[in-house]
Amino acid sequence: MAAPVELAPDYYLRNFQALVDFVVNRYEPLLSAPEREFYRTFKGLEINSQRLYVRLLSRKGVPTSAGALFRQSKLAYAEIDDLAGAAERLVEAGLLWRNPPLPPADLLPLFSKAELLAISPTPLPRGLKRQALEERLLEQGVEQSQLLAGPAEQESLLAVQGAEHFRTFKLCFFGNLRQDLTDYVLRDLGLYRFEAYPLDQECLPFQSRAQIEQHLRYYECLDELESALNDGEEAILALAQQLPPGIDGDATLHRRLDRLRLTLARQLERLEALQAADRLYRQCHRPPARERRARIAVQRGDIESGLALCREIIASPHNEAEQVFAESFGYRTAKRAKRLRDWQAPERYQAPTETVALPPAPERVELMAAAFLQAAGSEAEGGSSSGPELHQCFYVENTLFKGVLGLFVWDILFAPVPGAFFNPFQAAPSDFRTPDFYPLRRAAFERRLSELKSETLAQRVWLHYREKWGLANPLVAWEALSEPLLELALARIPPDHWRQLFRRLLNDIEHHRNGLPDLILFPAAGSYELVEVKGPGDRLQQNQQRWLAFFARHQIPHRVLHVEWEQP
Known part of the structure; x- marks a missing residue:
């Protein structure tokens, strides 16, 4: 820096x-x-x-x-x-x-x-x-x-x-x-340094004056949003009518319009203007529009339409969260309506779980758990208090896998995709956390993942680690990626595990960037294990449960460690 x-x-x-x-x-x-x-x-x-x-x-x-x-x-x-x-x-x-x-x-x-x-x-x-x-x-x-x-x-x-x-x-x-x-x-203060990606004329986000006018109109409508939400149904519908129609090929504008319509429709729901809300949701192309429509249909007593929407989502989900909703809501609705013939209860995965009692201390429970696992494993192996035979445990949470992915695909992330970069000072492409990010780069990402082997992964990661250190990257938290951690991770985690983890992250960065386990344990005997730590009274969140189920499907070693305080 x-x-x-x-x-x-x-x-x-x-x-x-x-x-x-x-x-x-x-x-x-x-x-x-x-x-x-x-x-x-x-x-x-x-x-x-x-x-x-x-x-x-x-x-x-x-x-x-x-x-x-x-x-x-x-x-x-x-x-x-x-x-x-x-x-x-x-x-x-x-x-x-x-x-x-x-x-x-x-x-x-x-x-x-x-x-x-x-x-x-x-x-x-x-x-x-x-x-x-x-x-x-x-x-x-x-x-x-x-x-x-x-x-x-x-x-x-x-x-x-x-x-x-x-x-x-x-x-x-x-x-x-x-x-x-x-x-x-x-x-200028040196707090951020940016990648020097190209800004070619043909890749610039704005290609016509009409495009600029529609974006400006969107922001004029956004300025009126709070007033419309407070003024009731007629004001909301009037604002919805003023939204620009959108420009073919301008995914950014369509995302913004969808987000604004979703906000307006959700307020119509709260005002119990369900029919008007449903009409507005039908104009949206992204989640949770279909989810809200399914809920509205069931609330209005149209069970079959609600279930049909759930089936539509399951057949072609926009993301995993939408699919989980459709499976759960569809099953509950069908059960209440006594229409369970075509519905099964969603499976709930139970991760391997261990409970340990530790003395209360002021430091973070994750760090206490890491010290416990490292010491306990080393004692089991007969290790001394120092030396290479020790277990090693790192607090990584959401930084390790995202960071290695960011280093592995650095050049693809900053490739000159049309509409991705507006100016020289972006830490990420403008579509980075949107459903459009992966599809627009699918061929490049899939080629890179197909080439993933231990040596190619390590080569790219270390190349970018040394050349790009300190540059802004939305996936890389530099201070969390120490060289000892990277050396162990690249050596111990099999290429297929990296590939599966990367693919899941890339497919839906917005929803999958969080919820990864707190710790990674490297036993002295080899391999690795991911450990989610839960302190007293803490419970698994839905995104964490989905990650654990993913680990189980792909034989990625994992467990949940519940920490309780020792009684005096």
Whole structure:
């Protein structure tokens, strides 16, 4: 990991310029005329005006119909010379609006309580709460001119312009509107280092202006989501009607639209608008849409439709969690309806289990269990307190198998798949935790898995371990992958076990990345064993149970270790 560095006072300007330059260099034909003019206007400013504009654009301000609003007298930035002059040049360029005509209610949040009391034409009690004070001032008919003349002589208000154009630049750069320039800051501080994957023009996520417009429309709808959820059925259905239709080949947009429809439909369920919820779920192509439809059908008394949906899921599940639901819910529903002829109770796997009593201690129970297993195994083998004949036990939880997979398929993970990378600062492809991740790379992954042998696995893992150390990878937690652990794992775990583990992870990273056992034990005699540790009162979670059942199907050694506290 690179050593942290001290940032320049105007680091934010350099990062902003890099962002907008990147977008123009790659997407200029897709930008609107006002967006291109926004870029040219900004680039034509002198440096202090650029600094002030980016500072204000990055701050929250008071939101108004005229743009985010600031008081000029409250602005102070050490790196900006002649702030007043910089502001005036921004006003002349149209990137700031000075003293926009706004209702007084929009301006009051800019002023402190003491300032508002001083503005009041008639004395008001100092003990008034903020909201009550603002209401009294509005009742008194306070005007904008009074607010601007009150606390400071000729106070000036500045409203940021062009933010709607920068939204497009952010979308094209980050692929979303959640991220901001903080990602650059983390890079500059040396907290993150990124793989140098190619960003070829034909692989860029946005290929048309219509695509950009639909993504922007999605985020406009997302901004209205909370209000619609609170306002009831009609507002929810109205928002659903406003969603963009989607673009063929844009899996990212379709995922986002599905997620928003699922949220809207789930709220309709809570409001008992079941028919409307079902219609909305039918427009979704990803889990848990079919699950919710099955539940709605049964709730409405349509048992056969609910069971038919469960059969459909079992025949073609999107993921393992969906299949487990269909088997369990279908069986329970059929049993209640006395239609068990075609349904069997889901099998529940019971993993080998051992219970041990340990003295209470402040450290993590997993670490206590690891020390116990290591000591107990070494004593059984007649080992001494040190030496190569000892059992070795490591706390790995969800890091070992994911980490080795990340090292083994590093080049495939960062391959230039169309739509996967928006900018040079991604720790993962944009579709990494989605159902589209594996299918889009299926051929490359399957070739790599077919070549998996002990020597090829070790060769690739160690190559990337040495060459890529410290680079961001969504599968690799560097601090958890010590060389002694990797050496033992690569030597002891059979290639077929690695292959089966990797395939399960790749098929559904979102659901399978968690739930792996806490410990890996390497007995002195050879081989290995995975151990899930459960402390007093702790129980296996569903994803852990599914992993244990998977181990059993593929003869991967495992057990559950229950820890109880020794009684004094």
